[in-house]
Amino acid sequence: MQAIGLVLxxxxxxxVYALLYxxxxxxxxxxxxxxxxxxxxxxxxxxxxxxxxxxx
Amino acid sequence: xxxxxxxxxxxxxxxNIILSQFLGMCPFMGVSKNRSSALGMGFAVLFVIVxxxxxxxxxxxxxxxxxxxxxxxxxxxxxxxxCFVQFTELFLKKFSPSLYKSLGIFxxxxxxNCAVLxxxxxxxxxxxxxxxxxxxxxxxxxxxxxxxxxxxxxxERLDMNTKTPKAFLGNPLALITAGLMAxxxxxxxxxx
Numbered sequence: 001m002q003a004i005g006l007v008l009x010x011x012x013x014x015x016v017y018a019l020l021y022x023x024x025x026x027x028x029x030x031x032x033x034x035x036x037x038x039x040x041x042x043x044x045x046x047x048x049x050x051x052x053x054x055x056x
Numbered sequence: 057x058x059x060x061x062x063x064x065x066x067x068x069x070x071x072n073i074i075l076s077q078f079l080g081m082c083p084f085m086g087v088s089k090n091r092s093s094a095l096g097m098g099f100a101v102l103f104v105i106v107x108x109x110x111x112x113x114x115x116x117x118x119x120x121x122x123x124x125x126x127x128x129x130x131x132x133x134x135x136x137x138x139c140f141v142q143f144t145e146l147f148l149k150k151f152s153p154s155l156y157k158s159l160g161i162f163x164x165x166x167x168x169n170c171a172v173l174x175x176x177x178x179x180x181x182x183x184x185x186x187x188x189x190x191x192x193x194x195x196x197x198x199x200x201x202x203x204x205x206x207x208x209x210x211x212e213r214l215d216m217n218t219k220t221p222k223a224f225l226g227n228p229l230a231l232i233t234a235g236l237m238a239x240x241x242x243x244x245x246x247x248x
Contacts, residue, residue: 005123013135020142027146030153 060191062248067195070245073171074203075238080171084204085230087162089215094208098201100162102194105172108133108140109193112176113186133176141166171200207237 073079080101087097112133120126145163148156166172175196179189210233214220220229 002124005119005125006128009119009123009125009128009132010135013132013139017135017139017142020139020146024142024146024149027149029149030156033149033153033157 060187063188064191064195066248067192068199068202069241070247072199072203072241073174073196074200075234075241077174079174080169080200083162083165083169084207084234085227087165088204088208088211088230090212091205091208093162094204095201097162097165098197098204100166101169101171101200102197104137104140104144104163104166104169105175105197105200106190106193107144108137108172109176109179109189110186111140112136113179113184113189116180129177129180133173137166137172137176171196203237203241207234210237 067073071077074081074084083097083101087093115132115136116126116129120129120132141163145156148163175193178184179192184192207230211230214229214233224232
């Protein structure tokens with residue numbers, strides 16, 4: 001019972017995350033927001049996907 | 057009602073998530089260079105903390121407890137927060153471009169904000185009811201936003217000061233300011 005629950009919970013949440021990530025990546029940005037990432041000059045949070053260090 | 061007000065005030069002023077628990081320091085130092093960014097980050101955190109707290113509350117009591125999987129709370133809460141951030145970004149892209157424009161840049165940062173996870177875990181470990189969970193999460197978020205905004209206004213003024221010694225410019229002065237702010241907020245401990 002516990003093993004089934006474990007697979008259901010982790011599998012379900014993992015699948016939901018993968019689906020949302022895929023949908024989010026494939027959703028076009030609204031007009032005027034295309035340059036939103038390039039407007040970021042970078043803060044101290046280097047783990048952020050927008051940080052300019054990732055584009056080097 | 058009185059207990060809820062006490063909980064709210066204590067989370068905003070006395071047990072402030074940044075100044076007394078030292079959580080969420082990354083955005084506190086990183087996104088406090090100007091007021092508009094600080095306010096944008098504050099609102100994004102408010103939205104994600106309240107939303108993820110409600111979802112994690114029902115997930116824990118409805119699913120994890122039912123299956124006897126309480127030990128999985130950490131990994132499931134991280135997944136829930138990551139899903140919630142992805143969903144929020146997707147929703148804003150599709151239905152509210154103006155809000156996406158102002159918050160969009162801060163949304164990916166929230167996944168790595170430990171304050172969000174801390175609130176979700178605290179709600180469970182302290183055995184809060186759903187109303188207390190809601191009040192606690194709103195209080196923590198308002199406290200986060202308040203401190204971030206105050207700190208950004210101070211940093212803006214400090215950056216204009218030409219008399220600051222070179223060795224203190226930037227992060228050293230910001231950290232000293234944060235320490236003084238923590239002391240000032242510590243003075244509110246006798247309020248409740």
